[in-house]
Amino acid sequence: RRRGHARRMLSALESWARDRGATRVVLETGVAQPEAIALYESAGYRPTDGFGHYRDSPLSRSFAKDL
Numbered sequence: 001r002r003r004g005h006a007r008r009m010l011s012a013l014e015s016w017a018r019d020r021g022a023t024r025v026v027l028e029t030g031v032a033q034p035e036a037i038a039l040y041e042s043a044g045y046r047p048t049d050g051f052g053h054y055r056d057s058p059l060s061r062s063f064a065k066d067l
Contacts, residue, residue, distance in 0.1 A: 006039055007039065007043065010040075010043055010066070011037065011043075013025070013063070014067060017067060018044035018067045022067060023066060023067055024064055024065065024066050024067060025045075025064065025065050025067060026048060026051060026062060026063070026064045027037065027040055027062065027063050027064075028050070028051070028052070028054055028060055028061070028062045028063075029060070029061055029063075030059050030060055030061070031058075031059050031061055032059070032061070037061060038062075040063040041063070041064070044065050045063035045064060045065045046063060046064060047061065047062070047063055048062050048063060049062065050062045
């Protein structure tokens with residue numbers, strides 16, 4: 001914790017996606033993960049509609065960022 005590992009991993013994920021032609025990243029986490037939510041928001045992600053298996057889950061939150 002507090003060493004920047006998660007932020008570096010998120011940046012690497014964005015670079016990997018960008019290199020493969022992605023123009024947007026969408027991430028999902030749970031409401032019981034405030035650290036993940038704070039990381040995503042501080043990295044420029046904004047809330048978006050749910051997707052996939054957790055689309056309608058009240059315990060899930062999705063975030064998106066244009067690359």
